[in-house]
Amino acid sequence: MSDIGGDFIFRGMAEALGWLTLTIVLYIAARRVQSAAKGNPLANSVLLAAVPIMMILTVADVPVSQYQEGGIVLLWILGPATVALAVPFFINFIHVRAAWKPMAVALLVGSVVAVISSVLIGHLLGASIETVRSLAPKTVTTPIAMGISEEIGGIPELTAAFVIFTGIIGAVAASAVFKLVGVSDARARGFGMGVAAGGIGTARAFQESLIAGTFSGVGMTLNGIITAILLPLLWLAFS
Amino acid sequence: MARKRPLALRILLWALAFLALVACNEVGGYICDRFGLPVPGTVIGLLIMLAVLAVLRRVPEGLNEVAVYLLSHLNLFYVPAGVGVLGYVALVARDFWPIVITLFVSTFLATIAGGLAFQFVARATDKREADK
Structure with missing residues (x-):
């Protein structure tokens, strides 16, 4: 095992965790806006959270695939959440x-x-x-x-x-x-x-x-x- | 009001309920793969869960709590999908107007069709019931 490989994996995980945290924080903020707008369908929490992330990725020139390393965790939970319907x-x-x-x-x-x-x-x-x-x-x-x-x-x-x-x-x-x-x-x-x-x-x-x-x-x-x-x-x- | 269970037990029940949801989802996915069904595995998982509830004839409290929690935060799980659109900007730009027009017209038509069909049949059946 080389140290470089371990370091690379660690950094990748830290970054994925960072994107995941950012997504959750923006989502919580989006929920606040949504309830302040009294549940108006135009104040949609997915849009309110996704658009800033898209802007950050575009400005920082980060590929979407890199963001999805963190996002994949949330997409995985969609499966059991669907069963919960x-x-x-x-x-x-x-x-x-x-x-x-x-x-x-x-x-x-x-x-x-x-x-x-x-x-x-x-x-x-x-x-x-x-x-x-x-x-x-x-x-x-x-x-x-x-x-x-x-x-x-x-x-x-x-x-x-x-x-x-x-x-x-x-x-x-x-x-x-x-x-x-x-x-x-x-x-x-x-x-x-x-x-x-x-x-x-x-x-x-x-x-x-x-x-x-x-x-x-x-x-x-x-x-x-x-x-x-x-x-x-x-x-x-x-x- | 039912007596409150100790927190440790409730956490255990939540974990079990979540595992049950995951298990249904996985079994559904396995069935679809195994038999080559052209249906999303998670829908088969949903049907399995429905069958289990029908046999139990009630919803265990822990399962209900986990389901309500997950479903109230469904929007969080869609955020990565929404961001993923960024990978298809060229396609969306190319098909922008067809997409916008389809979204509006088709949604109006489906809303009208579903609502009218329900009301029409409901009036017909209510009337027949009243005539009996």
């Missing part, structure tokens, strides 16, 4: 199961419209194939969407960003859109937001009412499961 789903499903018929139809219609419209519009407007693949699962909650993106040959990081912007758009626009088309049922509003705008939509739905939030969370998880099973299969069938 089963817990609120199990608890809430008891409260919503009476409405299983409208949920089943809305789930099918919502997820099909989401996937087909994003693939078609992206393709027709001339986006490259990687972009279209990354757009396809964009209404699914982030951790599941990243997995789907990987299965169908998209770029998981891009998908994550698309999911976040989709969630912000959906959360900001949902009440106006629902008013326009006359959706007044709190359950329908919540479920629609969960299917179309994932976790950010669900946070917004909980601001409307407990019923809307509960249906939104269930819609989000069901949409994640269904899209994860169907989208890669359909993609393989049609390509």
Whole structure:
């Protein structure tokens, strides 16, 4: 063993730990801003934390791969955190199961419209194939969407960003859109937001009412499961 | 209010709950690899956890606490993914307008479709139930 090798590994670990610490500190600060903005969907803590890091990396001319040595720890926890979605789903499903018929139809219609419209519009407007693949699962909650993106040959990081912007758009626009088309049922509003705008939509739905939030969370998880099973299969069938 | 468990025991239960989540995730990943399923392993892990809860018919307290904690900080785990977009600046710049238009139009359509479909079927089934 040479001392140089050991020193190199040690320095790499210290740097990874530094990036990890910076990420956590910025995230805590971003949460403060978010709660000061009273949970406004535009004050998104992922954006508020990621943008300064992107600026630092660009200015300091550090490659993203070097940052990810630290970031990988957080990405790893995403796996078990996705499994944890089963817990609120199990608890809430008891409260919503009476409405299983409208949920089943809305789930099918919502997820099909989401996937087909994003693939078609992206393709027709001339986006490259990687972009279209990354757009396809964009209404699914982030951790599941990243997995789907990987299965169908998209770029998981891009998908994550698309999911976040989709969630912000959906959360900001949902009440106006629902008013326009006359959706007044709190359950329908919540479920629609969960299917179309994932976790950010669900946070917004909980601001409307407990019923809307509960249906939104269930819609989000069901949409994640269904899209994860169907989208890669359909993609393989049609390509 | 249930009696409070000693802290050491609660920490142990949290650790076990986290391990259970990790185990579901790993088993899900293994099943997908083993059978070549084109599904993210973590979703199979989610379904395994759901099956376990259905058999238990309740959520253990420690598991609930860990799940609530992890899910309330999901955004932290997305930050590295968001930063990762920096590696694809050229692609995003090239496809900028198709991306922006797709995000807006598709999200509006999906929101309307999901909300309207739910309300339509809910009214139909509620009415039928009332007619019985």
